[in-house]
Amino acid sequence: MSGATFLRLSLVPLAVIVLAFFVLPMSQLIIAGANGPLGLKAYAAILLEPRYRETLVNTVLLSLAVTLATLVISTIAGLFVQRNRFPGRAVLIAMLTFPLAFPGVVVGFMIILLAGRQGLIGEVTQNLAGGKVVFAYSIGGLFLGYLYFSIPRVILTVMAAVEKLDPRLEEAARSLGAGPWAVQRDVILPALTPAFIASSAISFATAMGAFGTAFTLATNIDVLAMLIYTEFTLGANIAMAAALSVGLGVVAWAILALARSFAGAAVAAAG
Amino acid sequence: MSGATFLRLSLVPLAVIVLAFFVLPMSQLIIAGANGPLGLKAYAAILLEPRYRETLVNTVLLSLAVTLATLVISTIAGLFVQRNRFPGRAVLIAMLTFPLAFPGVVVGFMIILLAGRQGLIGEVTQNLAGGKVVFAYSIGGLFLGYLYFSIPRVILTVMAAVEKLDPRLEEAARSLGAGPWAVQRDVILPALTPAFIASSAISFATAMGAFGTAFTLATNIDVLAMLIYTEFTLGANIAMAAALSVGLGVVAWAILALARSFAGAAVAAAG
């Protein structure tokens, strides 16, 4: 039996898996979305119904903000940690990447401990300023929680990209007269662009779909994942929940696909 | 200003971020775990209290099973897709990676549509065998849902690793008398080991902390993330929730760290 035959034999399980596992539930989902009282209009309702549209816009804006903040923070931190050797560096890296291991619920929980009604920030501000600052249940808490998720992942991607940078590029730029800022602008940041695109896409897609954090915070801001859950369990509006799910999936997938077409394999690796 | 000075200036924001953002809430969490009526015994209770211990064991076993199944399926699929050129290959890859974009809630929702009380599998089995097969709300549903999460990610990692394999290695083994099975055993699978370790760790850590899927399925199986949520919101047992969170974080982080020490950068990339 040749290697080709061997691989061809794997076609059978593959076909079964793809069909049963990927195609079936996904088409079920799409059909369910069109099977409610609204029919295909359920999909249109995502944009036409103000409550749904607002949630979609909120979610996208929040995800964008998280992505942007993550990029700025992670780039500075990643560059610094990768380029400098100092005592405690290994501990710092471990700490920066620790949140990778936390589920959304725990992150939500941590935000409450930090910025909730009995939280640390509240206590400190009450003692100092007399007013209790509580933002865990607002969009601020969600934003902070999502940052927790994205930063470690993006830092790792940036660090890997910085490690691969040819130090000669920097030296060449300097020999040509470029000062430190010009080197950052013309050499380092452009070289990191694929890593930026890849990790932005992942960060954005994750933020779009995050549920555990939002749910734990029992936030007063509707995000898409929460809306889907509410429609499904509380409103028993299966069709609308399905339509929203498809919409969410398509947006996130499109972002990932777009990033992949720009940055190639980096997205796969970071994904 | 030299490049070194430039980077040293980034130390200030970095220190602030690390302290405020990473250290504070994490230490809050650890303190909260020890601040309940049980004191430090809350941490011991994770292992001593049967209900907690059982949940922990369940979660670990389920995560292991998911990881194992994911590895087997993804390796076959990844090898096949990477090594063969056939019509529809691009569509297949897109489909295989689509679930990357879905949040846990949507995945749970899809499992219900597939294997729930009104699900597709139930209908088919009722018509064919007279008995309705429903496993969405059992451990089977969770297992299937978690597979959804892991498979796309692991397939991408395996595909990237297969792409990097030197085809000469295989040819050398064959010239030395190795048949197709021996080539798989002695050359291909060992070469993919770092990718396996990296993606197993990610798959395991993700499964350990998955919440959205479990919650949507309203499963009758307690998993750790659900338990934390229940303790926190329903039981208002903040200390126990915190202790469990810390425990979950430590287990997942240890697995990731272990994998990283074996497989190096691959984990960072896959993370």
Place this chain on the structure above:
Amino acid sequence: MTEVQGVSVHLQACAKTFPDGTRALEAVSLDVARGETMVFLGPSGCGKTTTLRIIAGLERPDAGGRVLFDGEDVTHLPIERRKVGMVFQSYALFPNMSVAENIGYSLKIRGIDRAERAARVAELMALTGIGGLENRSIDQLSGGQRQRVALARAVAMRPRVLLLDEPLTALDASLRERLRAELNRLLRSLGITAVYVTHDQAEAMALGDRIVVMRSGAIAQIGTPREIYFEPANRFVAEFVGAANILEAEAGEGFLALRGGRLPIGGSAKAVKGNVVAMVRPEAVTFVAPEGALLTGRVETVSFIGDRLRCTVVGVSERPLSIDAPNTISVSPGDQVGLSIDPDAVRLFPKESA
């Protein structure tokens, strides 16, 4: 090691067209004698590696082509049953195995027991000069050591033919030269049939009993290194193997008429008349006093490269003439010089030979 025996290899009308329609190899027929080292030499894309892979069994020739080992038709035998040894440019060592495990892999696959395997591996490691590295992992080895391991691994099961695909190309120049000498000694002492692919003509000269010069998927010339160097079949071979001055000129009466004078031609070439293309090697030209010289010109550049001077002289032919002179003579740019060329060192090609 004396029991290692090579086979003769016969290729019969082996052509290769890839699935995408690329014609990599025209129908090629040739024989490699038992124990001979045959070097395939040519630029990239000339088909030399494809030929090697057809002999190995990694590619099937197009319908009609046959590969015979000692008369036995192996055309349809997959590589794992052809009993050939292969050495690759990238070494292709198994990174998950130690040095000893790599070398003993073919023996293990064949179910040879541990003790015999260990003895054989030790023998091979001594032979290739890597004794003591048994338990090293591959990534602890230098490039030269890797290539020695690859070689030991390839000959471990006493292959019928040893196939080497640019085995030294990844090494740096001085190491390459040293390993070339070692490899030569090893191939001779094993008495193995070897097929060696390279794009480096010095390597081909040093290692080959015979050389097959290839171009665009076809054989341009087969011959011993001296035949290839001194009697190239055409202009392509002349220029690819060694440095060559190509002169386009009028021939007649035993002379070539050049811009800088008359160049005597010898042997059978004496009878040639009309437009010809001639070839002269740089080291076949010697400087003489300009007075009374048959050919004269002006030195344009002189480059001292240690063991000789590389000079160019203008005014002799259309293009500057390259000359390799001994490092002991004294010559400077601008000098008027006479040139002397042994008539036997002038090789004529028919004008259309590309």
Place this chain on the structure above:
Amino acid sequence: MTEVQGVSVHLQACAKTFPDGTRALEAVSLDVARGETMVFLGPSGCGKTTTLRIIAGLERPDAGGRVLFDGEDVTHLPIERRKVGMVFQSYALFPNMSVAENIGYSLKIRGIDRAERAARVAELMALTGIGGLENRSIDQLSGGQRQRVALARAVAMRPRVLLLDEPLTALDASLRERLRAELNRLLRSLGITAVYVTHDQAEAMALGDRIVVMRSGAIAQIGTPREIYFEPANRFVAEFVGAANILEAEAGEGFLALRGGRLPIGGSAKAVKGNVVAMVRPEAVTFVAPEGALLTGRVETVSFIGDRLRCTVVGVSERPLSIDAPNTISVSPGDQVGLSIDPDAVRLFPKESA
């Protein structure tokens, strides 16, 4: 391009110790004249790249060391203010910029306006033979083209010194030779001061006005290519630059007493007596008839490498003698041969010279 002007470079007691305590360079002092091409040659780790980086301003010499450009102390000037051009082995082209943007980068940084920049870039591209590639992206270029772009970029702002760190090492042999000739022409026509680092002695010979041979962080010899080749200061230089036969023998009465006979020595070496170490280049030995020859031996190996024969002869000295003979002579392993060596071609070292 005529207004490009180099400076003289003076290194004064420049040593370098890295933070981890490694001593990369002993205190080195040397001068590079205005417009001169100085080549630093040595094995890896000899300190040649560290010296280049000290001149560039990428490394600071240890306290006490000074770097002067035309007498101006630039020791504490960072590289971006030294006005030096650099060419790296890895090319180090900016992948996010086109060919023209790469070449014009230093002009843009200096705020030169678009039109002037474009004119200068076009001039440089013509000079380095890459006209027409302006808008290509870097990954569309071949290795040779990349190196040309790197060179054009480095000289765009008319640097005071051009620093080249193994610029040709990443290219394959034939391309390397061609680019070497081009680079030589370019350096001469620019009249620029150049410092060139390489481990390839042929490159050093071909390009250097003078060569600095380095070893273990110190200078082994400074001299012109001919001085380095014909009068190496010690055994290390003799063996590193070109091939060398090293003979340990008894000297006396104008002869070296060797196992295979007597080797006449000339010039000032005539007076030397006692144990000496002598060096003879392979091409300085010629075969003569054994009868009446001062030195005799037996041919062990003959390797035809095209433009010459590389032979080894045993019985002359302790170790086999390497001889490069013309490719026209006929000699075979086993032949008894006589050898003749020009007395001026024998170089003596004191015995302790390592």
